[in-house]
Amino acid sequence: MSDSSGPGPGGGETPRGAAFFDRDGVLNVDRGYVHRSQDVEWMPGAIEAVRAANAAGLIVVVVTNQSGVARGFYGEAEVEALHQWMSEQLAAEGARVERFYHCPFHEEAVVEAYRFADHPDRKPNPGMLRRAIAELSIDPARSFMIGDQLSDMIAGARAGVASYLFEGGDLARLTAQAIAELGLKGV
Ligand SMILES: [Mg+2]
Numbered sequence: 001m002s003d004s005s006g007p008g009p010g011g012g013e014t015p016r017g018a019a020f021f022d023r024d025g026v027l028n029v030d031r032g033y034v035h036r037s038q039d040v041e042w043m044p045g046a047i048e049a050v051r052a053a054n055a056a057g058l059i060v061v062v063v064t065n066q067s068g069v070a071r072g073f074y075g076e077a078e079v080e081a082l083h084q085w086m087s088e089q090l091a092a093e094g095a096r097v098e099r100f101y102h103c104p105f106h107e108e109a110v111v112e113a114y115r116f117a118d119h120p121d122r123k124p125n126p127g128m129l130r131r132a133i134a135e136l137s138i139d140p141a142r143s144f145m146i147g148d149q150l151s152d153m154i155a156g157a158r159a160g161v162a163s164y165l166f167e168g169g170d171l172a173r174l175t176a177q178a179i180a181e182l183g184l185k186g187v
Pocket residue numbers: 022023024025026030147148149
């Protein structure tokens with residue numbers, strides 16, 4: 001996805017905060033290896049959550065482990081096509097995701113090209129978040145990560161962002177809490 005014109009992510013500007021969202025189990029219901037648009041069921045409050053982060057001036061980034069690629073269930077092209085579709089669905093509702101990052105690697109990959117033990121991008125490692133921080137000029141101190149797994153919490157902590165565990169329910173509510181707590185920190 002390319003950047004829009006005007007102030008925004010990219011080189012040079014004052015770093016902005018970001019809302020990092022895990023995908024499966026956070027933005028969409030985790031049905032196991034979701035890779036087709038017809039299998040995407042948005043989580044309650046997901047679209048509103050992205051919109052609220054946008055309105056708070058945060059860059060929205062999705063970071064998702066996709067070991068289904070390593071396992072040979074689907075290819076990276078399908079992951080990218082799905083993310084394009086999700087982006088368009090959100091945009092139609094006035095919600096903007098700046099970029100999706102996915103990690104296709106897994107130590108037990110059947111597809112050899114993706115066999116990699118403890119890949120730096122695979123959460124709980126923070127590689128995807130760190131890349132986003134560098135590429136999109138993000139200030140970790142003004143950022144948070146919302147995920148549904150312990151590995152998301154650890155990845156967030158390792159990247160230096162506040163982490164929030166989503167245990168189901170309304171994603172917009174937890175996102176509003178995270179935004180409010182950023183404000184309380186004075187950032
Ligand atoms: Mg998840």
